[in-house]
Amino acid sequence: xxxxxxxxxxSIDDFAMKVTxxxxxxxxxxxxxxxxxxxxxxxxxxxxxxxxxxxxxxxSGLVKFYSSGERVDDFVVPRGxxxxxxxxxxxxxxxLIRRGVPINPIGGGVVEIENRIPIRFTHMILYEYTTIDPxxxxxxxxxxxxxxxxxxxxxxILANIREFHMEAESLVGEVLDEIxxxxxxxxxxxGMPNVSLLGVPVSPxxxxxxxxxxxxxxxxxxxxxxxxxxxxxxxxxxVSEMREIRDY
Numbered sequence: 001x002x003x004x005x006x007x008x009x010x011s012i013d014d015f016a017m018k019v020t021x022x023x024x025x026x027x028x029x030x031x032x033x034x035x036x037x038x039x040x041x042x043x044x045x046x047x048x049x050x051x052x053x054x055x056x057x058x059x060s061g062l063v064k065f066y067s068s069g070e071r072v073d074d075f076v077v078p079r080g081x082x083x084x085x086x087x088x089x090x091x092x093x094x095x096l097i098r099r100g101v102p103i104n105p106i107g108g109g110v111v112e113i114e115n116r117i118p119i120r121f122t123h124m125i126l127y128e129y130t131t132i133d134p135x136x137x138x139x140x141x142x143x144x145x146x147x148x149x150x151x152x153x154x155x156x157i158l159a160n161i162r163e164f165h166m167e168a169e170s171l172v173g174e175v176l177d178e179i180x181x182x183x184x185x186x187x188x189x190x191g192m193p194n195v196s197l198l199g200v201p202v203s204p205x206x207x208x209x210x211x212x213x214x215x216x217x218x219x220x221x222x223x224x225x226x227x228x229x230x231x232x233x234x235x236x237x238x239v240s241e242m243r244e245i246r247d248y
Contacts, residue, residue, distance in 0.1 A: 139230065
């Protein structure tokens with residue numbers, strides 16, 4: 001029997017429900033992306049990841065590297081390549097759900113940045129209408145200029161947006177306070193009730209939050225002329241297995 005199509009909004013719900021990460025104690029499981037680079041490009045990739053963390057164009061500075069032949073869940077890293085696991089921004093959705101905040105994932109897109117201030121989404125793919133992660137699609141279309149944002153503060157980065165009911169605003173505020181001193185640095189912008197956020201409309205009585213895409217550093221690696229292959233929402237990983245990129 002052929003399995004039914006699974007749209008991305010359903011995949012986000014499934015992964016978010018599995019998140020047990022607790023920012024205050026730095027424990028639990030979070031959602032990770034898995035990307036592949038060539039071994040000879042690893043030093044360049046590490047430098048790019050560090051710059052992305054410093055300029056806050058990634059969801060988190062936490063990473064884990066796997067060498068050729070090593071297994072990441074059911075995936076074996078191919079010969080001549082290194083796997084890089086980074087934190088997926090869906091982890092934030094999981095934090096909200098654990099606090100009792102129902103969320104509606106809207107979509108992923110490209111955000112225009114000017115002088116390090118987010119201006120608007122210029123491209124958007126809605127989660128409920130795609131079976132492929134929007135940020136993977138948009139990255140493959142070469143619509144980003146993450147390197148420009150890191151170096152000069154202006155350009156285009158990958159981001160996603162979700163909404164929650166305005167009655168849960170205080171609960172969301174508690175989550176935002178909890179992650180202030182954590183390894184999660186990916187909050188881009190928080191909206192107001194009934195007001196569009198970065199050009200994206202929200203449902204009546206809802207508030208939107210935009211998060212930086214966890215695959216932005218990999219987009220920057222590609223912009224540097226290196227080969228990279230990214231798989232968003234690849235799986236779950238215990239945060240204790242990851243290290244801050246600054247430690248490499």
